[in-house]
Amino acid sequence: MKFNSIKISFIFFLGIVLFSCNSDKAKKEQYTVVNEVKQTFVGGNTCIACHEEEYKLWKGSHHDQAMKIADSVSILANFNNTSFTHNSVTSKFYKKDGNFYVNTQGKDGKYHDYKIVYTFGFTPLQQYIVQFPNGAYQCLLTAWDSKKNKWFHLQPNLDIHHEEWMNWTGGSQNWNTMCADCHSTNLHKNYSDKDQSYKTTFSEINVSCEACHGPSSEHVKYYEQENPTGTPPKSHMETGMDSKELVQKCARCHSRRSQTTDYYNYEGHFFDHYEQRLLIDPIYFLDGQIRDEDYVYASFVQSKMYSLGISCRDCHDVHSMQLKKQGNDLCLTCHVPAQYNTPEHHFHKENTEASQCINCHMTGRYYMGNDFRRDHSFRIPRPDQSEKYDTPNACNGCHDDKSAKWAADFIKEKYGEQRADHFSDHLLKGYFEDKEGFHEVIANSAYPEIARATAVNQLMNQNITQDDVTKLIAYLNDDSAWVRAETVRAIEKTGIDTYNASLQPLLKDTIRMVRIATARYFNMKNIDVNADPNFDKANKEFLNQMELNLDFASGQHQKALYYQSKNNNEGAIKCYEKALKIDNFYNMSRMNLALLYYQNGDKTKSETLYKKVIEQEPNFALSYYMLGLLYNENGDTSKSLKYLKLASEKEPASVNAFYNYALKLQENKDFNKAEKAVNRGLKSFPNNERLLYIKTIILVNSNQLSKAYQTCSVLNTNYPNNQNYQQLMQNIQLSIQNN
Incomplete structure (x- = not known):
C-alpha cells in the first residue's frame, strides 16, 4: 500500500460572511427609498437653526x-x-x-x-x-x-x-x-x-447630524424656501420609521461587521454595504452570548424584544443616546411592575443591585480594559445549559461560589421544570450532541435570522451527507438574506457543483451581499456564467469588495484564493506574501504559500514556512502534518515519522494525521506502534472508514487475523456497499481457516 503523498487541496480559510436568494420576486426587506435627487453633505451647523433642541441633546454626547x-x-x-x-x-x-x-x-x-x-x-x-x-x-x-x-x-x-x-x-x-x-x-x-x-x-x-440622517442639501434647500410646497425630501432616519429598519440603520456602526462597498451612500439595506459577523466563537459563546466586542446589534437581534418591534429608540434618546429612564423604571415602561419588579419574581432583596432587571437579563463584560458593556440579547438565565455545556449564566456570574447545578436546581424550584424554548437549546445540541440540532435551528423561521444563519455556517463543520445538502438547497429561497447567503457559502464548501442552476438566480438578488456571495461561488468554482446578464453586475460587486479589503491580511488572502481559482499561482503567491507583510502571524496565508512553493518545486522555502508556523503556533497540528508529508516525499523517513507523530498529538485532531502516521509505521513494519496510533485515532473519530481500513491492514500484516476479522466486520457493518471490504473479509476468513 502506498503512502499518501502531498495531494491536498488548498486550505480555503474564508473570512467573509455573505447572503442569498433563489426567487425572481423581491424579498420583503424594509428600507427607506432614497429621494431620486442626489443630495450632498452640508454640515451639522446648518441644522441648528431648526433643530436647536436636538442639537443640545447631541452636544457633548459620545457621537459628538x-x-x-x-x-x-x-x-x-x-x-x-x-x-x-x-x-x-x-x-x-x-x-x-x-x-x-x-x-x-x-x-x-x-x-x-x-x-x-x-x-x-x-x-x-x-x-x-x-x-x-x-x-x-x-x-x-x-x-x-x-x-x-x-x-x-x-x-x-x-x-x-x-x-x-x-x-x-x-x-x-x-x-x-x-x-x-x-x-x-x-x-x-x-x-x-x-x-x-x-x-x-x-x-x-x-x-454629526448627517452621519445618521444622511446628506441633507435638498432638505435644507426645501425648508429655506419662504413658503415650502410639495413633499419634503426624505431623511435617511426619520420619526416614525419602522423599528427593524431603525435597528438596521444603527447597525451600520453598532455591529461587528466588515465593509463590502467603497463607502456608505445611504442607499439600500444594511447588507448592501456590510457583512455582519455570526454567533461564532471567539466573538460569541456558543449559545450566542457576547464574548468579545459585538457593538450590540448582533446580540439585540437575537432578542424577543427585537422580534416584537422594540428598537434602540425605545430605551435610548436618539440624540443624546442616554437611557430614557434609570434602573428598573426603564424596563417597567413595558413590563408589568406587579409581575416582574417583586421578590416573587427575582427572589432578591428589593432595591439592591441583585434586584435590577439588567443584572439578570443583560449580563456584561469589560472591553478595551475598562469599558463595561451589556449583552443586549435580553435572555433568561439558563444555568441548566451551563451545567450541560459550560456556557455562562447570570446566576453564577454573581454566585461564583456555587455550581451551575445549584443554580439550575434553584431555577427549577422557583420557576418550574420546563424552560421556554430558545434557539440556543438546539444550537448547543448541534455543537455537542447531534448535527440535527443545527437543522432544527435553520428550519424554524421564528428563530432569529442570525441564529439560523449561524446554524447553516456551523453545520458545515460536521460530517455532511447528501441528505444534509438536499435540505440546505431549500434555503436558497429563504426570506432571510442571512440564511440565503450562508446557504450559498455552505454549498461552496461542499465542493459539489451540481446545484449551479439553483444558485444562478441569486446573481440578481435584491441584496448586494447575496449577489456577492453568488458571484464568489461561480468564481471560486471557475464556472463560466458570463452569458448570464446578471453575472456582470454581481461580479463587479464581488471584485470591488475584494479590492476594498486589501489593507487586511484576510483581504490579501481572499484575493490569493481568487487567483488560485483562476490558476494564477504567481498572483496568489504575491498576495500571500503581502498578507504576511501586513500580519506576520497570519498563518492561514503562510500555510497556503508553503504548499504553493512546494508545488512550484521550492521545497526549501516550503519547509521554512511550515517551521515558522510551528514556531508561532506550536500546538497547530496541520503544520506538523504537512511537514511530515514533505519529508516523506523527500525520502526522509525519520523526520516524516517524527512530524506525523506530532501531528497526531496536536490540535485540531485530524483523520489524515492518524491515518498517514499509522500507514507509515506499518510500512516500516512497526505494527505495534501503528496499531496504537490508529486506535488513538478511532477514539477521536469512532468508526471512521479510513481508520478502520488501515487498522485491518495493519492487523493482517502483523498476523493478528482474528482481530483483523473483527475490525473488518465493523468496517462492513458501517459501509455495507463496498465490495472491496467484503472481499477483504472473505480473504481474512480464508487465511484464518488455512492457519
Whole structure:
C-alpha cells in the first residue's frame, strides 16, 4: 500500500460572511427609498437653526466626542512629562510648542517621538491618534482612563511584539480601516494597494447630524424656501420609521461587521454595504452570548424584544443616546411592575443591585480594559445549559461560589421544570450532541435570522451527507438574506457543483451581499456564467469588495484564493506574501504559500514556512502534518515519522494525521506502534472508514487475523456497499481457516 503523498487541496480559510436568494420576486426587506435627487453633505451647523433642541441633546454626547482635533480642550490625559510602562515598553507623554507628543516603541522596535493629532472618544477612556507618512493614522494602545484619571493599556494580558498586527502600529489599530467609518461623517477610506497608502477623507470629524440622517442639501434647500410646497425630501432616519429598519440603520456602526462597498451612500439595506459577523466563537459563546466586542446589534437581534418591534429608540434618546429612564423604571415602561419588579419574581432583596432587571437579563463584560458593556440579547438565565455545556449564566456570574447545578436546581424550584424554548437549546445540541440540532435551528423561521444563519455556517463543520445538502438547497429561497447567503457559502464548501442552476438566480438578488456571495461561488468554482446578464453586475460587486479589503491580511488572502481559482499561482503567491507583510502571524496565508512553493518545486522555502508556523503556533497540528508529508516525499523517513507523530498529538485532531502516521509505521513494519496510533485515532473519530481500513491492514500484516476479522466486520457493518471490504473479509476468513 502506498503512502499518501502531498495531494491536498488548498486550505480555503474564508473570512467573509455573505447572503442569498433563489426567487425572481423581491424579498420583503424594509428600507427607506432614497429621494431620486442626489443630495450632498452640508454640515451639522446648518441644522441648528431648526433643530436647536436636538442639537443640545447631541452636544457633548459620545457621537459628538467620537473624534476631535488634539488640543488643550479635547485632550483629557496628563501629558505633563508622564510615563506608562507595559511589558518593558515605556511610553512617555509630553508637550512641546503647544502640541502633544508620545515617545514610544515603533514598528521597527526602536523608540520615536510621535505627535498626537486626534483624540478618540472621551469616556470611560480616551485614545490618541498618530499620523504616519503613508496616510495611515494609528491609535495608541496606551489610553487614558477618564474616570480614574490614569494611563492604562488596552490589552494588559497580551505581550504584543512590535511587528505584530495587534501592535499599535499594526492593522488592528489602524484608524482608516478599523475605526474611521463609524467615528466620522461621510468617510471615504481611499486605500491604494499599489503603494499601500491611504487618502482618507471625511465631511465632518465626528458623528454629526448627517452621519445618521444622511446628506441633507435638498432638505435644507426645501425648508429655506419662504413658503415650502410639495413633499419634503426624505431623511435617511426619520420619526416614525419602522423599528427593524431603525435597528438596521444603527447597525451600520453598532455591529461587528466588515465593509463590502467603497463607502456608505445611504442607499439600500444594511447588507448592501456590510457583512455582519455570526454567533461564532471567539466573538460569541456558543449559545450566542457576547464574548468579545459585538457593538450590540448582533446580540439585540437575537432578542424577543427585537422580534416584537422594540428598537434602540425605545430605551435610548436618539440624540443624546442616554437611557430614557434609570434602573428598573426603564424596563417597567413595558413590563408589568406587579409581575416582574417583586421578590416573587427575582427572589432578591428589593432595591439592591441583585434586584435590577439588567443584572439578570443583560449580563456584561469589560472591553478595551475598562469599558463595561451589556449583552443586549435580553435572555433568561439558563444555568441548566451551563451545567450541560459550560456556557455562562447570570446566576453564577454573581454566585461564583456555587455550581451551575445549584443554580439550575434553584431555577427549577422557583420557576418550574420546563424552560421556554430558545434557539440556543438546539444550537448547543448541534455543537455537542447531534448535527440535527443545527437543522432544527435553520428550519424554524421564528428563530432569529442570525441564529439560523449561524446554524447553516456551523453545520458545515460536521460530517455532511447528501441528505444534509438536499435540505440546505431549500434555503436558497429563504426570506432571510442571512440564511440565503450562508446557504450559498455552505454549498461552496461542499465542493459539489451540481446545484449551479439553483444558485444562478441569486446573481440578481435584491441584496448586494447575496449577489456577492453568488458571484464568489461561480468564481471560486471557475464556472463560466458570463452569458448570464446578471453575472456582470454581481461580479463587479464581488471584485470591488475584494479590492476594498486589501489593507487586511484576510483581504490579501481572499484575493490569493481568487487567483488560485483562476490558476494564477504567481498572483496568489504575491498576495500571500503581502498578507504576511501586513500580519506576520497570519498563518492561514503562510500555510497556503508553503504548499504553493512546494508545488512550484521550492521545497526549501516550503519547509521554512511550515517551521515558522510551528514556531508561532506550536500546538497547530496541520503544520506538523504537512511537514511530515514533505519529508516523506523527500525520502526522509525519520523526520516524516517524527512530524506525523506530532501531528497526531496536536490540535485540531485530524483523520489524515492518524491515518498517514499509522500507514507509515506499518510500512516500516512497526505494527505495534501503528496499531496504537490508529486506535488513538478511532477514539477521536469512532468508526471512521479510513481508520478502520488501515487498522485491518495493519492487523493482517502483523498476523493478528482474528482481530483483523473483527475490525473488518465493523468496517462492513458501517459501509455495507463496498465490495472491496467484503472481499477483504472473505480473504481474512480464508487465511484464518488455512492457519
